[in-house]
Amino acid sequence: MTAAQKPHWTRHFPTLDQVDDPTGLGVLADAREIQAPEGAVVFRPGSVCEQYLLVTEGSVRVQQTSSSGREIVLYRVQTGESCVLTTSCLLGGNRYGAEGICETQVNGIAIPAPRFMEGIESSPGFRRFVFQGYGQRIAELMTLIDEVAFGRLNVRLAQRLLELAHGQDALHCTHQDLAVELGSAREVVSRALKDFERQGWVHLSRGQIDLLDRPALERLAKG
Amino acid sequence: MTAAQKPHWTRHFPTLDQVDDPTGLGVLADAREIQAPEGAVVFRPGSVCEQYLLVTEGSVRVQQTSSSGREIVLYRVQTGESCVLTTSCLLGGNRYGAEGICETQVNGIAIPAPRFMEGIESSPGFRRFVFQGYGQRIAELMTLIDEVAFGRLNVRLAQRLLELAHGQDALHCTHQDLAVELGSAREVVSRALKDFERQGWVHLSRGQIDLLDRPALERLAKG
DNA sequence: CGGGGTTCAGTGATCTTGTCACTGCTTCGC
């Protein structure tokens, strides 16, 4: 989860016709296929946004750091998705206010801003593609506000554990990582996890959490 | 602040050419001028979104209610602005997830969904108009997440007091209203206000807060 | 292989915020 900090994306080839066009629209004339290793920083607060980004494989974690240094994960951009923040920066012409970090090796497509604008102008299909997930994302941000403001920590933690496990029986991350997921503090997460362990729901070891009683966690996560 | 609960907007006239076109684009052929009294509910969670809304005068407060009944103000739509949530619902075809309430009498313009889509398709200027503030709003939502997750309550309260006072020396609202602004609880706000009063920064009376030491509040709000 | 630095996890003390239960005061409608 915390990994090598080699920044910047790698241009793969200058133009693009070998590559699948996930929009099916041929707006991708100027698009470049890009690749980034796990841990790469795609953008940071203050970065100027110069291209529309589309993930074709992998996962980018978008998170925010407060002035006091605490962090929270806002959302993830996964295979087939694009990033609200990027889109909004392009449309509004402002700078990034958060940080995007590759959680896996990531393959993607970058469309330079001017070409993106043209696409928006000229292609109804591309427009639809761009704005499709947009509404969904806004709704997700509002849900996040609700959870952060009103949600119980143990409930949110149980949800995240199940989510991050991706159906596996164990997940490899530190308590600090989970604290960032939830926008909470490491000690608080540690205590909640210890509590789960006392209930027999999980088993804790350094850098790893084994899920022993998934149904119990699901019960907590739902209600 | 809490006012009459007469719902629904009033159609004013069926078509629109007497009215200023704030987009300057003539996309408003099918638009209707609408009017709503203070306290009117423009939309609720679950409402289907059938028209693009633009405020020409007044203020609409958009807020969310958690399952436990606690509420938080997400943002306000003011003169010349339109509502992110409405736009995202139109583009994504989903339902409202929050509530919009008129804080003043509100004049506005409504563009039916089909016409809105046409406008987006055909008019670059209208498109620009629609997406202009959009990026800004997303950034605001992320700031809100930051504040809710990491901000101190007394700091946030001081900020809101100054904001809601609009330069006046007093503001008329209940402690409960302020709790909703901040997504907090009434008792907590009451205590923080009492604390401000002990410092001599404000004077409290039923339904009213007088700001006595604005500089002190500003100091707290900034730092 | 061993030693030393670093990362990770656990814990108590204390502060802030949220929740619950209840009180008394004001306001408003009848």
Next chain:
DNA sequence: GCGAAGCAGTGACAAGATCACTGAACCCCG
């Protein structure tokens, strides 16, 4: 003028955040 509803204040306690510190596990390097 009376009763109901709304508003504000308060104490007790729970949940979460912060601070300071401990020890264990891991990694690198000689």
